[in-house]
Amino acid sequence: MSNSMIVTQPQPLMISRESDKWGSGVCDCCDDVPECCFGFWCHWCFACAKTKRFGECLCLPLLDLCGIVPPITLSMRVLMRNRYGIKGTVCNDCLMATFCRACVWCQMSREMKDRSIQITLVGAKNL
Template identity: 65%
Template sequence: MSSTLVIKQPQPVMEARDSDEWGSRICDCCQDVPECCFAFWCCPCFACKTTKAYGQCLCLPLLDIFGCIPVTTMSMRVSMRQRYGIKGTMCKDCLYATCCTSCSWCQMSREMRRRKIQVVLVSAKNT
């Protein structure tokens, strides 16, 4: 009995920071109307799609259903701010995640599309 282990190595990417601000405001839904309609009418599906594109577990946003503060939405905003070097506070992230959940997911999706930066590898070696 033999087994084969296949390893897919990620490619190193150079990180480029072009701004320390969000590329769009929280209510800039007119920039992509179909996306905002999708987020408004089916926010859990849109959140799962965006989380998957960000490189996290597909079902992670479904945890928000069980709490009064959507901690997954908030933590995704914090993570995105950290990854892209965007200024902001956890207090604002909590406010947007709680009061404007679908708009918050739309803003994060627009930011990912605008930046088009892949995950940065640390200590990547060429062999």
């Protein structure tokens, strides 16, 4: 007879959506109305908050105030495409960032929400 006890710990299960496309279109503001209202009415605060959430410097979007093509919006969109494996071109990103800036930030916000990795413990018991 054995006096050993076997204990199995719950293992985390990573659930992630794999896609090479944006989860929503640039003009899909109805998908998240509160976010889009915040992005439209207080664009600079919204852009700074989303940049910080994405892991970059909080005040980085304020550099977009200079020039015609917004360099930070463009670079954040390209960075997000690369991080999430979304297909696209820098030319398209440049056009979107220049002419649809608030909508682009709302789209990136929705994408961060959709792609956040949720961790579910399988077999865990509540104490």
